[in-house]
Amino acid sequence: xxxxxxxxxxxxxxxxxxxxxxxxxxxxxxxxxxxxxxxxxxxxxxxxxxxxxxxxxxxxxxxxxxxxxxxxxxxxxxxxxxxxxxxxxxxxxxxxxxxxxxxxxxxxxxxxxxxxxxxxxxxxxxxxxxxxxxxxxxxxxxxxxxxxxxxxxxxxxxxxxxxxxxxxxxxxxxxxxxxxxxxxxxxxxxxxxxxxxxxxxxxxxxxxxxxxxxxxxxxxxxxxxxxxxxxxxxxxxxxxxxxxxxxxxxxxxxxxxxxxxxxxxxxxxxxxxxxxxxxxxxxxxxxxxxxxxxxxxxxxxxxxxxxxxxxxxxxxxxxxxxxxxxxxxxxxxxxxxxxxxxxxxxxxxxxxxxxxxxxxxxxxxxxxxxxxxxxxxxxxxxxxxxxxxxxxxxxxxxxxxxxxxxxxxxxxxxxxxxxxxxxxxxxxxxxxxxxxxxxxxxxxxxxxxxxxxxxxxxxxxxxxxxxxxxxxxxxxxxxxxxxxxxxxxxxxxxxxxxxxxxxxxxxxxxxxxxxxxxxxxxxxxxxxxxxxxxxxxxxxx
Amino acid sequence: xxxxxxxxxxxxxxxxxxxxxxxxxxxxxxxxxxxxxxxxxxxxxxxxxxxxxxxxxxxxxxxxxxxxxxxxxxxxxxxxxxxxxxxxxxxxxxxxxxxxxxxxxxxxxxxxxxxxxxxxxxxxxxxxxxxxxxxxxxxxxxxxxxxxxxxxxxxxxxxxx
Numbered sequence: 001x002x003x004x005x006x007x008x009x010x011x012x013x014x015x016x017x018x019x020x021x022x023x024x025x026x027x028x029x030x031x032x033x034x035x036x037x038x039x040x041x042x043x044x045x046x047x048x049x050x051x052x053x054x055x056x057x058x059x060x061x062x063x064x065x066x067x068x069x070x071x072x073x074x075x076x077x078x079x080x081x082x083x084x085x086x087x088x089x090x091x092x093x094x095x096x097x098x099x100x101x102x103x104x105x106x107x108x109x110x111x112x113x114x115x116x117x118x119x120x121x122x123x124x125x126x127x128x129x130x131x132x133x134x135x136x137x138x139x140x141x142x143x144x145x146x147x148x149x150x151x152x153x154x155x156x157x158x159x160x161x162x163x164x165x166x167x168x169x170x171x172x173x174x175x176x177x178x179x180x181x182x183x184x185x186x187x188x189x190x191x192x193x194x195x196x197x198x199x200x201x202x203x204x205x206x207x208x209x210x211x212x213x214x215x216x217x218x219x220x221x222x223x224x225x226x227x228x229x230x231x232x233x234x235x236x237x238x239x240x241x242x243x244x245x246x247x248x249x250x251x252x253x254x255x256x257x258x259x260x261x262x263x264x265x266x267x268x269x270x271x272x273x274x275x276x277x278x279x280x281x282x283x284x285x286x287x288x289x290x291x292x293x294x295x296x297x298x299x300x301x302x303x304x305x306x307x308x309x310x311x312x313x314x315x316x317x318x319x320x321x322x323x324x325x326x327x328x329x330x331x332x333x334x335x336x337x338x339x340x341x342x343x344x345x346x347x348x349x350x351x352x353x354x355x356x357x358x359x360x361x362x363x364x365x366x367x368x369x370x371x372x373x374x375x376x377x378x379x380x381x382x383x384x385x386x387x388x389x390x391x392x393x394x395x396x397x398x399x400x401x402x403x404x405x406x407x408x409x410x411x412x413x414x415x416x417x418x419x420x421x422x423x424x425x426x427x428x429x430x431x432x433x434x435x436x437x438x439x440x441x442x443x444x445x446x447x448x449x450x451x452x453x454x455x456x457x458x459x460x461x462x463x464x465x466x467x468x469x470x471x472x473x474x475x476x477x478x479x480x481x482x483x484x485x486x487x488x489x490x491x492x493x494x495x496x497x498x499x500x501x502x503x504x505x506x507x508x509x510x511x512x513x514x515x516x517x518x519x520x521x522x523x524x525x526x527x528x529x530x531x532x533x534x535x536x537x538x539x540x541x
Numbered sequence: 542x543x544x545x546x547x548x549x550x551x552x553x554x555x556x557x558x559x560x561x562x563x564x565x566x567x568x569x570x571x572x573x574x575x576x577x578x579x580x581x582x583x584x585x586x587x588x589x590x591x592x593x594x595x596x597x598x599x600x601x602x603x604x605x606x607x608x609x610x611x612x613x614x615x616x617x618x619x620x621x622x623x624x625x626x627x628x629x630x631x632x633x634x635x636x637x638x639x640x641x642x643x644x645x646x647x648x649x650x651x652x653x654x655x656x657x658x659x660x661x662x663x664x665x666x667x668x669x670x671x672x673x674x675x676x677x678x679x680x681x682x683x684x685x686x687x688x689x690x691x692x693x694x695x696x697x698x699x700x701x702x
Contacts, residue, residue: 048566051566051570055570055573055574058574059612059613061613066613066614069613069614070612070613072613073578073612073613076579077578077579077613078573078578078579079569079572079573079576079578079579080569080570080572080573081573083569084569084570084573228548228551228552228555229551231551231555232551232554232555235554235555235558235559236554236558238558238562239558239561239562242562242565246565426616426617427617428617429606429608429617
C-alpha cells in the first residue's frame, strides 16, 4: 500500500510534486545555518497574520462604533475569540521584530551586495508595508488608543509641506478622524496591503532563488540541499516564536479600552511600542523645526536604507571585517532603545480606562436624578455605539445642540423611521417614563457636560435609576429638581449616617416620628445603589 | 546509517513541530467558528397582556417587543404570539410562523383551527397538524401566568409541551 501511484498521477497532470521537490531540493551554501532562519520566520509570521486576520474578519463590523462592539463580542462571547485576537495583536509585534532581525542579519553579513540589490529593495519595501499594516490595524478596534493614535498619525502626515494635504485626504482624514478614515484604513489593511505583500514576498523569494543564498566570501565547500536540515532549523525557529506568541496571547489579553471618545480630553495618546522611538524623536524638535523630527529624519532614514547596496559597493567580506556595519547596528540599537525608554519614562499613566471615578467630583454631581437616569438608559441602549460624542460619529452628535423638543424625541425613539425617513436608528423599547428621562438628559447635553456620559460612575447612574423608579422626586429635591414636600437630599451625607438612612427606608416612623414618608423595601442591590448615590450628592449651594 | 538516522531525526522534528502548530491553530479556529457563543442571559419573561383578555378555546394574537441577541448587537423586534387559555392559570403560546415555510397563520373561527394561507396547513387548538404539508406541530414560546399577566419566555421548537 503506497501513495506513490496517486502522487505520480497528480504530478503528471499538475507538476505539483516536481515543483515542491525542486523548491525543497534547492541548493544552498554549506555555510547556511541558524542565522538564515529569519526569512522563513517572516513568511510564517505573515501567513499567521493572514489566517488570524481572516478569522477576525468573519466576526467584525468595519464601521466605527460597530467595530468596537464586534471586537468586544469576539473577545468576550466567542470560543477562542480572545486567543485569536491575541495572536493577531501580538503577532503584529512579532512580525515587526522578525522582519527587523531578518534585515539586521542581511545587513551585518553584507548579503545585500551585488547582484542582490533588487532583493534588498523588495525587502525594504516589505518592511515599510509591515509598518503600514501596524499603523492601519491600530485603528480597527476603534477604542480610545486606536482613535487617538490615529489622530496623531494623520496630523503628522498632514504637516508635510505641499504633499501633506493630499496625503491627509488620501487617508480620509481631511476633516478629522472619522468614517472615511476608518474605511480607508480598513481597505488598506485587508485589501491593498495583503495583496502588495503577497506580490512582493513572491518577488523577494524569486530573487533569493535566482541569486541563491549569499555564500561566505571564498566559500569552497560543496553546497547542500535546503531540505531537510535547513528546513528543520527554520521549523524549530518558527516553532519557538510561535510558542512564545501563543503563550503571550493566552496569558495577556490583547488590550481593548473604552470605545473611542473624541472628547476625552484626559486621554494621553501613545503609538504602539515600535513607533515610540519616532514619537520621541518628534519631541526633540520644537516649533518650526518639528517637521525635522516628524518627517525629514524618518524619510531620510528610509531613503538611506534603500540605498545601502549602492552606498556600500565593496566586495563581500568576512564577518570580522564588517566592523562598520556592526557598529551601525549597535549604535542604531542603542539609539532606538534610548529613545524608546525615554518615551516610556515620560509617558504618564493613563487613568484606568475602566475605573469608576469614585471620589473625583465630576459634572455628574450637578445633574438632576432624572438626567442621571437618562445616562443609565443611554448606556443600557448602547447609544454611544452610534452617537459617539464628537463630530465623526455614525449618528448625529447629540451634544452639538438638539434643536428638537422632548415630544419629538420621544416619538423618534419609538418610531425612528417614521419621524426621520431612512434613518438607521433602531427603535428603543423603553417605557414612556424612561424615554422621558433619556430625552431630558439629551436636551441638557452640551459639549461641557457630555463627559458625564462616560465619566458618571455606574453606582451613581444605578442609584439615580432606583431614585426615578421609586419616584423619590415627588417629595424630595436633588440639585434643584423635584418637590419640596420632604427635605432636600443634597448634603445628606453630612447630616445622616449610612446606618440611619438604611433604617429610615425600612421604618421611617421610627427614625423621624410623624413623617409622611412611606417605608420602602428595596432589593438589596437597589438599596445599596440608591444609598451610595445619595451619600455622594454634593452639598447644597 | 548515521546519515539515515540524522535525516529521520530532521523529518520527525519537521513533521512533529508543524503538526503542533497546525493543531494549536486549527482547534481554536474550529471552536471559534463552530461552537455557539457564550449563552447570554436569555431575554427575561416579557409581559404580553392580561389573562383576563383571554377566553378558553379562543386563541388571541398578542403583540409584544422582545430583545434578540444578534451577534454583537441586541435588536429589539416586534413579534406576536397566539395565546390559548388552557386552564384557570395556564396558557399556551404559539410562535407566529407556520412550521412549513414560516408564513404567518391565523385563527379561523369557522373551521375552529389555525389556518396558514400559503399552503393551507391547518393546526388544532393544541398546535397539532390537522392537514396540509406542515411537518410538525406549531412551535411554542415558554409561557406562564403571574399576577394575572401573561408572560412569554424563549421559543422552543417542535411543539412538545
